[in-house]
Every structure is written in C-alpha cells, then in structure tokens.
Amino acid sequence: MASGSQLEAIKGAKVLMVGAGGIGCELLKTLALSGFQDIHIIDMDTIEVSNLNRQFLFRQCHVGQSKAKVARDAVLKFRPHINITPYHANVKDPEFNVEFFKQFNVVLNGLDNLDARRHVNRLCLAAEVPLVESGTTGFLGQVTVHVKGKTECYECQPKPTPKTYPVCTITSTPSKFVHCIVWAKDLLFAKLFGDKNQENDLNVRSNDGTNLTAPTEDVFERRTDEDPEQYARKIYDHVFGYNIEIALANEETWKNRNKPRPLYVRDVLPDNLIQQNGSLENCVTEESVVSSMLSLGLKNPQDIWSLSENSRIFLEALRLFIEKRQKDVGNLTFDKDDQLAVEFVTAAANIRASSFGISLHSLFEAKGIAGNIVHAVATTNAIIAGLIVIEAIKILQGDFENCRMTYCLEHPSRKMLLMPVQPFEANKSCYVCSETPLILEINTRTSKLRDFVEKIAKNKLGMNSPMIMHGSTLIFEAGDDLEEDVAANYALNIDKALAELPAPVTSGTVLTVEDLRQELSCNINIKHREEFDEEKEPDGLVLVGWIAPTQKDTRLVSNGESTSTAHPAVTEMVENSDEVGIAPAKPGTKRKLSEMSEITDNVHDITPRSSRDVNDQVNPQEVEDDNDDVDDDIVILDENPETRKKKRLQ
Amino acid sequence: MDGEELTEEETALYDRQIRVWGVDAQKRLSKAHILVSGLNGTAVEFCKNMVLAGVGNLTLMDDRPVTEDVLQSNFLIPPDEAYYSGRSLDELCCESLKDFNPMVRVSIEKGDLSQFDGEFFDKFDAVVVSCCSLKIKKAINEKCRRRPRRVALYAIECRGSCGEIFIDLQNYTYIQKKSDGTAECQLKYPSLEEAISIPWRDLPRKVSKVYFAMRVIERFELSEGRKPGETSISDLPLILRLRKELCDAQSLSESHVPVSLLERMLAAGGKEHPPVCATLGGVLGQEVIKAISGKGDPLKNFFFFDTADGKGIIEDISNSSTS
Numbered sequence: 001m002a003s004g005s006q007l008e009a010i011k012g013a014k015v016l017m018v019g020a021g022g023i024g025c026e027l028l029k030t031l032a033l034s035g036f037q038d039i040h041i042i043d044m045d046t047i048e049v050s051n052l053n054r055q056f057l058f059r060q061c062h063v064g065q066s067k068a069k070v071a072r073d074a075v076l077k078f079r080p081h082i083n084i085t086p087y088h089a090n091v092k093d094p095e096f097n098v099e100f101f102k103q104f105n106v107v108l109n110g111l112d113n114l115d116a117r118r119h120v121n122r123l124c125l126a127a128e129v130p131l132v133e134s135g136t137t138g139f140l141g142q143v144t145v146h147v148k149g150k151t152e153c154y155e156c157q158p159k160p161t162p163k164t165y166p167v168c169t170i171t172s173t174p175s176k177f178v179h180c181i182v183w184a185k186d187l188l189f190a191k192l193f194g195d196k197n198q199e200n201d202l203n204v205r206s207n208d209g210t211n212l213t214a215p216t217e218d219v220f221e222r223r224t225d226e227d228p229e230q231y232a233r234k235i236y237d238h239v240f241g242y243n244i245e246i247a248l249a250n251e252e253t254w255k256n257r258n259k260p261r262p263l264y265v266r267d268v269l270p271d272n273l274i275q276q277n278g279s280l281e282n283c284v285t286e287e288s289v290v291s292s293m294l295s296l297g298l299k300n301p302q303d304i305w306s307l308s309e310n311s312r313i314f315l316e317a318l319r320l321f322i323e324k325r326q327k328d329v330g331n332l333t334f335d336k337d338d339q340l341a342v343e344f345v346t347a348a349a350n351i352r353a354s355s356f357g358i359s360l361h362s363l364f365e366a367k368g369i370a371g372n373i374v375h376a377v378a379t380t381n382a383i384i385a386g387l388i389v390i391e392a393i394k395i396l397q398g399d400f401e402n403c404r405m406t407y408c409l410e411h412p413s414r415k416m417l418l419m420p421v422q423p424f425e426a427n428k429s430c431y432v433c434s435e436t437p438l439i440l441e442i443n444t445r446t447s448k449l450r451d452f453v454e455k456i457a458k459n460k461l462g463m464n465s466p467m468i469m470h471g472s473t474l475i476f477e478a479g480d481d482l483e484e485d486v487a488a489n490y491a492l493n494i495d496k497a498l499a500e501l502p503a504p505v506t507s508g509t510v511l512t513v514e515d516l517r518q519e520l521s522c523n524i525n526i527k528h529r530e531e532f533d534e535e536k537e538p539d540g541l542v543l544v545g546w547i548a549p550t551q552k553d554t555r556l557v558s559n560g561e562s563t564s565t566a567h568p569a570v571t572e573m574v575e576n577s578d579e580v581g582i583a584p585a586k587p588g589t590k591r592k593l594s595e596m597s598e599i600t601d602n603v604h605d606i607t608p609r610s611s612r613d614v615n616d617q618v619n620p621q622e623v624e625d626d627n628d629d630v631d632d633d634i635v636i637l638d639e640n641p642e643t644r645k646k647k648r649l650q
Numbered sequence: 651m652d653g654e655e656l657t658e659e660e661t662a663l664y665d666r667q668i669r670v671w672g673v674d675a676q677k678r679l680s681k682a683h684i685l686v687s688g689l690n691g692t693a694v695e696f697c698k699n700m701v702l703a704g705v706g707n708l709t710l711m712d713d714r715p716v717t718e719d720v721l722q723s724n725f726l727i728p729p730d731e732a733y734y735s736g737r738s739l740d741e742l743c744c745e746s747l748k749d750f751n752p753m754v755r756v757s758i759e760k761g762d763l764s765q766f767d768g769e770f771f772d773k774f775d776a777v778v779v780s781c782c783s784l785k786i787k788k789a790i791n792e793k794c795r796r797r798p799r800r801v802a803l804y805a806i807e808c809r810g811s812c813g814e815i816f817i818d819l820q821n822y823t824y825i826q827k828k829s830d831g832t833a834e835c836q837l838k839y840p841s842l843e844e845a846i847s848i849p850w851r852d853l854p855r856k857v858s859k860v861y862f863a864m865r866v867i868e869r870f871e872l873s874e875g876r877k878p879g880e881t882s883i884s885d886l887p888l889i890l891r892l893r894k895e896l897c898d899a900q901s902l903s904e905s906h907v908p909v910s911l912l913e914r915m916l917a918a919g920g921k922e923h924p925p926v927c928a929t930l931g932g933v934l935g936q937e938v939i940k941a942i943s944g945k946g947d948p949l950k951n952f953f954f955f956d957t958a959d960g961k962g963i964i965e966d967i968s969n970s971s972t973s
C-alpha cells in the first residue's frame with residue numbers, strides 16, 4: 001500500500017491515460033488498486049481477438065466494442081466508487097486541446113504509435129503537465145518521465161524514421177525477404193486489387209526510368225469474359241516469368257549480383273496439380289472466410305510452403321478474389337486481418353523470393369512483416385504499468401528529484417533486470433521544446449508545396465493541421481473549415497513548385513510552420529539543393545538543425561504498445577531491420593504523395609527483430625549505481641577500509 | 651516439438667506472444683500445470699499473467715476468507731460483502747480467473763500443502779508459494795526437490811515498497827542463445843534452506859540490502875510464529891534487536907540492513923503496494939514461462955525490487971557463486 005503522504009497525493013490527483021491497450025489495461029488496473037480516484041482515459045480503438053492474450057480487461061464477447069469504455073466497466077467491478085471517464089476518440093481530436101490537458105496533474109501514455117506520442121508530448125508541453133511515457137516490445141520495455149523545464153521532452157531525441165527502400169531494390173534487385181513482401185504488398189497486390197488510378201512501379205524499369213515492358217494492352221486488366229484461372233496464370237507468368245526475363249536483359253544490373261530465375265506456371269506446377277485448383281467450389285460456404293489455404297487443405301500457418309504450394313496458393317487466391325470478392329477488387333488496400341490478402345501476399349513474396357534465391361517464409365512470419373505486427377506479452381506490460389504508477393506517484397508528490405527513466409531488459413545489465421536511469425536534460429536544439437530554427441535542403445524547383453506540407457510539416461514535424469507562413473504571407477493552412485476562396489487559392493498553389501509560388505520559396509527563404517492546436521511553431525531556413533543521393537536520401541530532402549545531444553543515450557527502441565525513442569546503436573539496428581516501405585525513385589518521381597504518407601504511416605511501429613541485440617548494445621552511462629549518500633545499495637562486506645572505498649563503475 | 655498443433659483459436663488468441671516466444675514454447679505452456687499456494691496481490695498478478703499466457707492448468711490454494719487487506723491489492727474480487735462472504739479466497743479467485751481465458755483450466759485444492767504427500771507434487775511443473783512462514787516454504791521446497799521429475803519452486807514476498815522472488819529450478823539445463831550460435835548451459839540451484847544458510851560474509855560483494863532486511867524480518871516472524879504480513883512497524887524495536895544479534899553473529903555491519911529500509915518494509919503491515927505486485931508478478935510470470943518453455947536465460951536465484959531506487963536486481967546466492 002502507498003504510504004500516507006503518497007495516498008494523499010494519489011487521492012487528490014486527476015490523471016489522464018492515453019491508450020487502453022496492452023499497457024493501458026494493466027495501468028488502469030494498477031492505478032485503481034493504488035487508490036487513484038479520478039482517471040480519464042482516451043482510446044479510439046475497438047477490441048480485437050488478438051488483443052485478448054494481454055489486454056485482460058477484455059473478453060471475447062467485447063470484440064468490436066470501445067476499449068476505453070469496456071476497460072472502465074471492468075475496473076469499476078473491483079473499484080466501484082472511483083471515477084473513470086472514458087473517451088472513445090482520437091487523442092488528436094480538437095476537443096482534447098491545451099485547455100483540456102491543463103485540468104490534469106499528470107498524463108500517462110500507453111500508446112502504440114509515434115504520431116500520437118508526439119502530439120501528446122506537445123500538448124503536455126503547452127499545458128505544462130508532466131508526462132510519463134512508456135512502451136514495450138516482447139520482453140523489453142521502458143518508462144520515461146518528461147517534465148517541462150526539468151527534463152528532456154519526448155521529442156528531444158530524434159526518433160528513428162521508418163525504413164524506406166529505393167524503388168529499384170523493390171522492383172528489380174531484392175536481396176531480402178522483406179523486399180519481396182514490399183513488392184507483393186505495395187506493388188502487386190495494389191496493382192491487382194487496389195485503386196487503378198494509383199501510380200505503380202510494378203513493371204520493371206530500366207536505369208533511366210523508362211518503362212521497359214510498356215505493354216500495348218494492360219495485362220493486369222481482366223477482360224470480362226476471361227476465365228479467372230486463365231487470368232491468374234497469365235498474371236503469374238507475366239510477373240514471375242516475363243518481367244524477370246526483361247530484367248535479365250539488363251546485363252549491367254547482374255554484374256555483381258546473382259541472376260534471378262524466371263518462373264512460369266507450366267514449369268512449377270505439373271498439369272494435374274493445376275487441375276486440382278478448380279475443384280474446390282464446395283469448400284467455400286457463404287459464411288466461412290474466403291481462404292485459399294482452406295480450399296487447398298493447407299492448415300498450418302507456421303509451415304513454410306514449397307514453391308509449388310506457394311504457386312497453387314497464388315493462383316487460387318487470385319481466383320477467389322475474382323470469384324468471391326469481386327466487389328472489393330479495385331478498392332482494396334492490404335490489411336493484415338484480411339486472410340485472403342495475407343495468403344496472396346505470402347505466396348507472391350515467396351515465389352519472388354524463390355526466383356531471387358532468397359529463403360522462403362511461413363504465412364505467420366510473412367503476415368508479421370507485412371502487417372508490422374507488434375510482439376507483445378502481458379508480463380512486460382504489467383511490469384511497465386507498475387513502473388509508470390511509481391513514477392506518477394513521485395510526480396504527484398512533487399518529488400521530481402527522484403524521478404527515473406526505467407528500462408525493462410531481457411538480459412540483465414550489471415545484475416539489473418529493471419534499470420533506472422536519471423532523466424536527461426532537455427536538448428537545447430530540440431525544435432519542439434526550444435525555439436531552434438531548422439534548415440531544410442530541398443530542390444525548390446522540383447519540390448512542390450504539397451511535398452513541403454506532407455513530408456515536412458506533417459511527417460517530419462508531426463503536425464496535424466499545419467499553417468505555413470512566408471514572412472507575413474500565409475501560404476498554406478490545413479483545415480476543413482476554410483473560406484471557399486481561401487481554400488481555392490491554396491488548391492491553386494499546392495501543386496506548384498516552391499520556387500514558383502506567388503511568394504517564391506528559394507534559397508535563403510525562412511518559412512514559419514505552425515500548428516495552433518499543438519501550440520508549436522518553428523522556423524525553417526530553406527536551402528536549395530539540386531541533387532540527392534537516391535540510396536542515402538530517398539526522400540529527396542534533408543532536414544537538419546535538430547541535433548542529437550552529445551550525451552550518450554541509453555534508450556531502447558520499441559514499438560507497438562511502445563515508444564520509439566532512439567538509442568544510437570539501436571537506431572542503426574532499426575534502420576537495418578526489416579521495415580516496410582518504398583521510397584520514390586527520385587525527387588521528381590510522379591508517385592502520389594498521399595500514397596507515400598500512407599506507406600510511412602504503416603511503419604511507425606518499429607520492432608527490433610532481435611531483442612538480444614538491443615540489450616547487448618545498451619551501455620548506459622548514467623545508470624544509477626553508487627550514490628554518495630550513506631544509505632546506498634552497495635554492500636561492502638569487507639571491513640578493510642581500502643576495499644571499503646566505493647568502487648565507481650566507469 | 652512433437653504433439654498436436656495449436657488450434658486455429660489458439661493461434662489467433664496467442665498470435666502476438668507466439669511472435670515473442672514461438673510455437674513450441676506456446677505448446678509447452680499449454681501442457682504445463684502450475685500450483686499457486688497463497689493468493690496475495692503478487693500471486694494474483696502472476697495468476698493473471700499465466701492465464702493470459704495460456705498455461706494448461708492452474709491450481710489455486712488459499713482458504714483464507716476475504717479481508718480488507720486482501721481486497722486492497724486484489725482485482726479479481728468485487729468488494730461486495732454479499733458476494734464474497736462465506737467463500738474462500740481461492741474459490742473467488744478461481745471463478746474470476748476462469749473467465750479470463752476459457753482455454754485454461756483453473757481449479758482449487760483444499761488442505762495444508764506442507765502436509766501433503768510428495769506424490770501430490772508430481773503433477774506440477776512449478777509451485778509458487780507465498781503468505782506462509784519460512785518453515786513451510788522450506789518444507790514445500792524439500793518435497794519438490796525429492797520428486798523424480800523436476801518441480802520448480804518459486805517463493806514470493808512483498809513487503810511495503812520492496813519485493814523478493816526466490817527461485818529453485820534444481821538442476822536446469824537449457825540451450826543458451828549467443829550472438830555466435832548456441833551453447834548448452836547447466837545451472838545448479840540451491841534449495842531455499844541452502845541459499846539462506848550461506849554465511850553473510852561469504853556472499854558476493856554488493857548483495858542487495860533488501861536480501862538482508864528480508865532475512866531479518868523472516869527470522870523475526872519465525873521466532874514469533876507469525877505469517878508474513880502479520881508484522882508491523884510497532885515490531886520495529888524487537889526487529890532492530892534481532893538485526894543486531896544476526897549482524898553480530900554474521901560479522902556484518904548493521905548499516906547493511908538500514909533502519910529506513912526496515913521501516914519501509916514494515917510500514918504498510920499486511921497491505922501490499924499494488925505497483926510492486928504488478929512488477930513482481932510480471933517478472934515472476936516471465937520466469938515461469940522461461941522455465942517451462944526452456945526458452946531464455948532463467949534468473950538465478952533471487953530477484954529484488956525496491957521502489958525507492960527503482961532497481962530490479964538479480965542476485966545469485968548459492969555456494970557455487972561464492973568467491
């Protein structure tokens with residue numbers, strides 16, 4: 001039980017919890033047991049089956065209902081007399097403004113994405129409310145404390161950005177399974193089942209970007225009278241056979257690479273096997289999930305299918321989409337919960353992997369990669385929730401001196417499984433909690449205002465409704481409630497190059513980007529640059545001025561129910577990890593920006609694939625060890641005064 | 651691993667954790683049987699974690715009635731007298747836990763565990779004990795150790811802002827994953843009796859002070875014939891006298907068992923601090939899952955958590971570790 005002074009602070013406190021997921025359920029329970037009386041909780045999500053293994057306030061019968069509301073009801077059963085106010089809403093909604101945040105003594109985050117975390121950080125800074133931030137991935141977790149004027153803010157350390165791959169790696173020279181997944185999901189799946197008007201790099205390109213295949217008729221277009229099976233085989237032969245042959249013709253590409261093997265249905269599947277595909281009509285009833293695995297009798301998602309099994313799944317899934325899901329075709333985007341889509345993407349990625357000599361993966365693994373699925377267990381969430389409450393109590397008592405960031409490790413570091421670290425000071429060059437201007441290197445002649453709004457203001461700076469000013473001229477503002485003529489004016493300029501705007505943006509221009517809801521404003525010095533390295537700077541722009549502090553950061557990266565604070569070593573690891581996304585071929589590419597931002601949205605959740613690596617790289621500099629006070633933890637059993645001297649670790 | 655495949659239902663429910671520990675570990679978990687004797691807040695947290703993880707069988711033992719102290723760290727029982735009066739803690743917890751995951755069999759067992767025949771323990775893979783005296787913990791530990799098949803023992807204690815987990819996996823062999831491949835790793839655990847009998851002077855340097863403080867209070871309770879939680883701050887003078895005796899006998903300076911630490915551990919009496927329960931119950935859950943699945947490096951053999959410094963420390967207190 002909490003001590004007397006703690007109880008007093010707890011009872012009088014009004015706390016805001018953001019997120020009622022894995023950490024949120026544990027946190028709400030521990031807060032209620034600890035004596036908190038007034039808890040507000042925001043979560044926009046509804047309950048899913050895969051939540052039930054850890055989000056223990058929810059049951060099967062709650063699937064589809066609001067997490068915030070069900071969590072409240074569950075906790076009231078054992079603590080009926082406390083106040084829990086649920087909001088089934090997005091924390092980014094305008095109702096949760098600075099005034100709203102000001103009513104709380106502390107904000108506790110149990111979020112699953114970077115975007116919302118950044119937003120809450122800004123509101124906490126503006127409202128001057130302390131924030132306890134948290135995250136877990138598998139057995140790893142962390143709790144950090146952010147108090148304006150006392151510690152760094154959540155964004156003082158640059159966050160690892162999602163990995164994007166150059167288009168040519170995806171379209172022509174995959175070397176890892178993840179490249180095949182990206183190809184299958186973002187190119188092939190999108191081409192066959194998505195919006196036909198989207199730009200798509202599926203066809204092989206030569207180095208100068210011209211479309212080599214340039215078919216006179218679009219092979220992907222199915223004639224209305226075309227037999228679905230014939231069509232499926234035609235697609236197979238085109239993407240795994242013909243396109244590979246075309247790519248092979250470009251000998252320069254294969255000088256230092258292993259050549260891929262073109263695959264055709266006739267080689268992979270003997271005739272009798274192809275025949276089997278047609279005979280399964282009766283397996284698919286109206287009620288059941290449409291599944292090619294089901295109709296082919298492949299049951300175990302953990303199995304790695306052979307090339308011929310993958311080929312059969314590919315053909316069958318494509319046929320099922322046409323015959324059973326006709327109404328979806330043309331407006332599908334990949335969804336990890338769409339069984340048939342996962343089957344199709346797994347098979348397509350595996351066939352491509354086979355062609356390129358890359359090892360094949362099970363549907364279970366492929367689904368994890370394609371869907372950026374969080375690795376999550378109840379135990380870590382419970383531990384992290386306990387640690388959040390301990391920090392929250394210290395904050396409520398005004399005991400900021402003793403606040404700690406704590407890491408939950410998988411492998412102990414200096415005997416510690418739970419490792420407290422003194423919070424860092426604010427980064428003086430942080431654009432969020434200080435007023436440091438940023439420098440943007442960009443090609444002002446080819447980059448459009450839209451690029452600036454989407455890639456810089458929204459993506460990099462994390463603003464929701466940015467307003468962009470050139471001196472005193474307002475050149476853009478986001479929002480649905482704009483005057484018609486104003487909106488028309490913005491629409492007129494949005495696709496103009498920066499240098500061609502009525503108030504031209506060129507080298508030396510200073511733009512002010514502001515989000516009124518987040519009470520955040522920053523100045524950006526524009527620097528024109530002609531060329532960008534496609535491999536190293538796939539975005540075609542470089543934002544600098546936001547320098548990581550010199551102190552060595554010890555933070556782990558985690559995701560999902562999770563955070564994305566950066567540890568230099570970990571950042572690097574994450575960048576090498578198998579995240580999904582495609583970068584445009586070059587700044588001038590015609591890829592639609594909306595599509596780009598969608599791709600990056602999917603990958604905010606960054607999972608270190610090997611947690612052991614993370615731990616091994618943790619080399620904390622400021623781990624609290626020997627304190628100077630008498631009542632420290634260090635027991636020296638030897639009475640010899642020389643050995644009695646405290647040993648400083650590092 | 652051989653044996654049946656997981657069902658579609660299991661695969662869907664456990665998807666996120668299978669991504670952490672793999673299908674084989676999940677299958678082993680679903681075949682495991684765990685006994686929890688003594689349902690304090692930490693044990694309840696642990697039970698929740700195991701039921702969510704999908705352990706096969708969970709047996710509960712605690713026939714105490716519901717008290718205010720029990721309720722304040724228990725999220726399984728509604729504080730409604732009409733509901734709980736006349737029923738034992740294990741019945742009430744069992745009823746609530748069953749609801750968490752229909753795939754786990756949760757049951758209760760009546761009687762005095764320390765009096766049960768050794769054979770009783772054969773069906774369990776792990777036994778978790780709390781809310782009992784050191785004497786009973788030792789007796790149960792010895793019974794577990796004499797079984798032909800390993801029955802792991804975990805003893806938990808949560809006192810105020812501090813907590814302790816003791817682990818006995820007897821002889822435990824597992825495959826350790828290393829950056830450059832794998833290696834077979836053998837660990838030899840001492841019994842609780844053996845571990846706490848190691849002279850304090852022989853312990854590794856810098857052993858957590860929580861260890862000594864726990865031993866002093868434990869000895870006090872043993873001499874008074876009390877259960878954990880029945881000691882409070884009013885007992886401090888007597889406990890300090892015992893501290894002096896023990897420290898003198900062990901030639902350890904009394905400063906290694908600070909008064910402030912003892913005070914913090916005694917202040918709440920029988921009431922547990924819920925964040926400590928959550929943290930300890932989480933670490934314990936992780937350890938039991940590791941031992942059952944054979945995946946990951948198990949902790950040897952004490953874990954201490956203290957909210958005052960926020961550290962969660964592993965100490966190896968065994969003869970093999972002394973230098």
Ligand SMILES: [Zn+2]
Nearest residue numbers: 153156430433
């Ligand atoms: Zn900052």
